[in-house]
Amino acid sequence: MAGQLYSEFKEFFPDNAVEYFVSYYDYYQPEAYVPQTDTFIEKDASINDEIDKLRHSATSSLFERNDVIIIASVSCIYGLGSPEEYKEMVVSLRVGMEKERNQLLRDLVDVQYERNDIDFKRGTFRVRGDVVEIFPASRDERCIRIEFFGDEIDRIREVDALTGEVLSDREHVAIFPASHFVTREEKMKVAIKNIEKELQEQLEKMREAGKLLEAQRLEQRTNYDLEMMREMGFCSGIENYSRHLTLRPPGSTPYTLLDFFPEDFLLVVDESHVTIPQIRGMYNGDQARKQVLVDHGFRLPSALDNRPLKFDEFEDHIHQIVHVSATPGPYELEKASDVIEQIIRPTGLLDPNIEVRPIEGQIDDLIGELQDRIAKNERVLITTLTKKMSEDLTNYLKEIGIKVQYLHSEIKTLERIEIIRDLRLGKFDVLVGINLLREGLDIPEVSLVTILDADKEGFLRSERSLIQTIGRAARNANGHVIMYANRITNSMEIAISETNRRRSIQEAYNEKHGITPQTIQKEVRGAIRATIVAEDTESYDQAPAFDKMTGKEKQKVIQEMEEEMKEAAKALNFERAAELRDLLLELKAEG
Template identity: 40%
Template sequence: MVVCFYHEDEEMNTSNDPYDLSNSIEIFHSKDMIPFKIEAEFSPAGDQENAIEKIVSQLENSQERCILLGVTGSGKTFAMAHIIERLQIPTLILSHNKTLARQLWQEMSSLFPNNAVEYFVSHYDYYQPEAYVPTRDLYIDKELQMNERIEQERFSTVASLVTRSDVVVVGTVSTIYGLNPPETFLQHHVRIFVGQETEPMEIVKELIDLHYGRVTGSDFQRGDIRLRGEILDIWMPSRDDPLRVKFGFEGIEQIQICESVSFEPLDEIEEAWIHPKEFYITSEDSFERALEEIENDRDEREKWFKSEGKDLEAHRIVTRTDFDLELLRELGTCKGIENYSRHFDGRKIGERPYCLFDFMAACAQSFHGDPEKYLVIMDESHVTLPQLGGMHGGDRSRKSNLIEHGFRLPSAYDNRPLRVDEFQSLIPRMVYVSATPGERELRHLAEVTEQSIPEGLQHVAGGGGAIESNLPKKRSSMLETMEGIDGIVRMEIRPTGLLDPEIEVRSTEGQVQDLLDEINFCI
């Protein structure tokens, strides 16, 4: 993470609503919004058509949570796509791992070839978080290996959400981790268009302010700009193909999208919106204020450690924080800068970080007039929901050791994923999709539809895992529990018409001989 600076007097005039980006993206409202449109050889079949109708009806009737139960092979992904097409609103599809997320992204990309289908997962191929093991007095430094391609796709996701209405994002738990506020990301950009009266160096200066690096030779990479005479090459981090801007006597004459190696023109456009090179941006005034807050926190923490007789921890927090502050002043970054994100964001203690859901809300507000007009689809919800709920606890447990032993300031607690209650409160409408819905989803559906909670779910945390229950667990079959809840939408007949094979349960006694008999029978 590198902190980019801008001047306070360069800020754009925006409304006080953090989700209202209309002033910043006024140019995009002049164009017709692109509708979601599926291109497929087949139409819904089997139980798909009925399931799609029921889910859409529930969502249009303001039902906040729905459950789509689909057996394996019933075409749940195809049904999701048709729900998106019917609702015509930005959609986030959550999966519990990168492999399944990539598969979903490929399928959605083929179904929506003319829409922005984006991929937002962790950009680390390898990540060893900073940790401390008190029992062994062992400090483990942070190690990571970043995937440049995924970093590009994350940029593309954010750029699409602030400039397009037709966005489908496929993501993982990375969506609940911190980002800059959407209005901050969008306020600091450069817009260029054919006929613009400007000089090449003026555009170069603006792009350098957005942290783009200027190069002169052939070593041209994402995040670089290159000026050769009256030709300016720009390679945004979110794009595969760089831009070539040609200037004339009266300003910009031509903007081309070029091939990244040969620079052969691929397309010609009339205007371009160029976003910052870095995700994390702050003003110089905010930066200095953040450094002062960090110094104050350091002094308070040192005083507390000494009052507790922990001189080693007091020395450790002072030396480590001073080292980080020196790097921040000299380079604008330091190792573990994310642990100071609360100070740079201007958030209060305990306040949740900004994340991708804020960008979804901003997209909904700007293009659909309502920050709640977007949809979340949780695929394999019986796995994904518990995973989301566990991220905050694991993160806090690790950081508590670092903070208690003087390796980090308490503000590190606020660089965190969302808690499950924050996650649920941010999402206006969500569809749980699974072949085997979990207890949390079933209870959540019963709660939002004001049904009585079945006895088999009384012990389960309410609100989709947000409200703990102290009641003892009562033995009950999941089939009986689901039969006691109305509104579960089912897809049990496959479009192919294939049925599940018959299952025969046999005794374990004599199982080896039984297996040999079956083999001999087949041979």
Template identity: 55%
Template sequence: MFELVSEYKAAGDQPQAIRELVHGLHEGRRYQTLLGVTGSGKTFTLANVLARVNRPALVLSHNKTLAAQLYSEFKSFLPNNAVEYFISYYDYYLPESYIPQTDTYIAKDASINENIERLRLSATASLLERRDVMAVASVSCIYGLTAREDYEEMCIPLNVGMTLDRDDLLRKLVEVQFERNDTAPERGQFRVRGDCVEIYLAQKEEYVRVEFWGDSVDSISRCELLTGRVKSRPDHVMIFPARHFVMPQERINAAMDGILAEMRTQVRMFESQGKLVEAQRLYQRVNYDVEMMREIGYCAGIENYSRHLGGRAPGSRPFCLLDFFPKDYIMIIDESHVTIPQLQAMYKADRNRKQTLVDHGFRLPSALDNRPLKFEEFQSLLGDVIFVSATPGKYELELSEGQVVEQVVRPTGLLDPPVEVRKLEGQVDDVIEEIRKCTESGGRSLVATLTKKSAERLSDYLCELGLRVKYLHSEIDVIERVRILSELKRGDFDCIVGINLLREGIDLPEIKLVAILDADKEGFLRSSRSLIQVAGRAARNAEGKVILYGDVVTDSMKSLIDTTEERRKRQAEYNEKHHITPRTIIKAERETITDVMGLSSGTESPSKVTYSNREFEEEAAAFAVKEERAAYGSVKKRTKKGKVARADSKNLEGLDFEEIIAELEREMLEAADNLEFERAAQLRDRIRSMTDQTGG
């Protein structure tokens, strides 16, 4: 049972929204849309809905930053339930690829964030054990996992009094990817001390002590990881596999026959086409992988054989997190106007890279079935769906068939920020004056430009005038982006200049001013939906305002102005009726993605080098997850003016060792981000060579 814990009561449009959504779910409406404005408490509304319908839920977010924010908020509202977090667990990820033009093969290179892996394992464990589960996930949830049935089969149930030989338990633990470590065991390992086996759980920060008396289990204890204090002595415990990709040995043995048969067919095809190099390459690769699976039950890149291991038919969809949910689960798609298009595009992007590997004998054709879900397959796995957006798209509105629940009136009494239109001439001078006024009153500012170059130039100019400014653009990593926003919230600087990064889900009540330059240039960045989203960033402050700079009032600008006026009128009527004075609500800082990933300020960076706060931001960014493009992100070095410096790797004179390594890492990440995998691999090898020589 979901249990809502909050000092607040539903107010504004929340009570009606909760009633309508719950009614729709009870009436069997498969698709509903919650049209909720910024600051209206959509998360609180959804938590109330779940508490009333008591059904498992998956909240899908289009990026990890918002997923972390949602995870933190839902945990605060549902502290006694299983609120889980499921995003890509790669700190960095260089995909396997082949460049035919230069005959260059680049092996997969990745680093897994153990904290994120633990949270992912916790999510699947909760889904197998209980129903009061809400999982907040990014789009990585549509990538392949072991089938739920196989995963359940590999779980190890332990009961006090059961007959079980100690050595049999040890063998079972090894089969599910646990490792023995009798000295200093960590997560996913176990220690043996006589008749006592200590199992360090993969999905929790605790270990299970199992004591034997002869061939039976005498006692089971759950212990704190740090202190060893016994938390409880249950009669039953379930040990879940230490990895998601596990398979019974019998299934592996059966799959190997299918893998070898497919290999022989593909080799004959290559030989008939005169492609002897490809034939020999595939023959050696597959035979080596099969031998590894036979000997140790695992091989590098085993996920490429997932179709055979899972017993799936050619072309069939992979199993994924959605398969772990019961049929009556609720899918909540946050910022659906962005998330839906992202889901629709993921399959083709993955397919193109793997097809090259197959064509040149690096992978079997069945590797193409190790992929994200196609959008049609994703749709087939949906339960009841609630789309959530301030600006829902055509797709959501059509499916909802009129079941659009509005949440426009805010419990806080805050009105949508008033919108002013000013002329283009002198827009920069005018925005400088407005930023200064905003700063003097203790507020923060957001300035939206049309291009990255103009954002960079403007931020440089503002810095030269003595304003404390930073800018955001598409190449700034998600971790650094979160840190920049946190600094803005703390008042370390006063203004952010950006392009289209100032939109969905930025929860900063300190923002008093949103200035949109060149607002009359119709296009994606100045569409009605984009303008409404950007303007919404000032909606959490009672003194917030929006300035549009343009010589012509476009249809998109008019839509924003009309929508704002209509919402302000509704909110003002509500405030007058309930005697509410609008006030800015400054929330306590919640967990961000950097906290969840274990990259909080003041901790050691992954390379174990001590850094200042700003340098740590860059190091944290270098180890961020890159699931949207399945490649490295970019790490940039900032100048005193806040400008990104693009240094050539040859120009390293005068830098110390750590700075050289940081610069090479930056270029490596940038090359991978541009899909220049050959250059990225060369830089990676150079970094490894240098660190090996110095004992790093």
């Protein structure tokens, strides 16, 4: 959803800084300890370089421009470095400025840039005599060339990082830090002293409680981190010491992306009925995992302060907020000073017609409807109640020659984007799902939405769920919804009544202004580069012995296992994720 919004806003605001800030992990398994089996699992992560670049671009834009729009996921409430420190450590360079070349090199190292004269990439710099080339962390194609004449900056140029072609001359350039966790040397010394003090206090408590093994473990791990910080200025897992590095008191609110904005910024919460509960729940899940690490000597108690915002802290950051939802929850309605209905669409499109048909013979009836829509080159969404029903229906439709796909919870977000794109392109005509077809799907080609077992009252057939599902057919001039039910439940009645109310207002407006509804003409865009995913692969469990496979087959197996590993980590099944990670290392070594 964030990727779709980012692409659209880039088109709506071509001259403004439209940025993207989501979690940069392709795969993230946090540190975890399982006391029952005495199993410690190290943090393991795969960072998406493209998304990391976009995150740096977002934060640097906030300091350089006023016309900034950032599309962010809920990861924006996770801990980030101090914005003041980040801004203060910017390396500002101007033509004619007196500065020694070696001093510039030291400044770049201080802001986490690495010297690399061979592999020139983001976050590095290289030196050739009196010329220093810097590859900013927020770029992927252009670098900055600084030319010295003695101890003076003679020329600043923007050049193509690959070809070396000069693109433009610059009078000034600001080099933002290559990490959001940057700390000045004097502050680092204070932080190290505070960490040492906390370590001694925690060791005393553990030894008094008879936790000798835990105390030894904590002492060894923390001293190693401290040595790395003294020598290198950082260590693995440095974010766990973020409270000390920013000199914050215990329990204080961590810095997040929200702190990088000016005070008068506007926050728009899309699909707020889903996003707000997500934000509420993030703190508790994070604390439960970290408390186990602290209790067993893997981390200092201050690691608990490297966390997402609590909900009340999130509210304190926000001064202007707009909740956007077709079905706002009690929180949004209670907090809103004004509730504005968006009923009239610029295209004149109406909310869909709704029809209720009996459950008996629903599949045969459904097939007839599918064939009618496919003949018109239109698409169909089918929502069922259970995974088994979705699978069985998908298999049956495939057997009778209908091009169909099944969208289920095990499919990753990025792969989901590709499936929806393929539906729009006509690679298949019908998409079957359970709860994943409610919000966030903007598919103008869909003219029919069918809801099986609509009268089974519950979460998936509540008035809110039904209204969201009905809305998926509101992008097409021929939008139609069929509910298969033997009775009309209270939720169905409310959803149908609300849809009819909106439709009557839209019809009256169109008639008054002579508007003919027109299906949205929307280009099928490619996913942003960071979200391109591979094709589906067969389960590696059913594959032949690895050593007898072709290179292509081996790659498929490895890809499938990586997907399962990521899913296991996401589900907090750390032992399974670690097991798969180790197996993957073996397979890659063999291959």
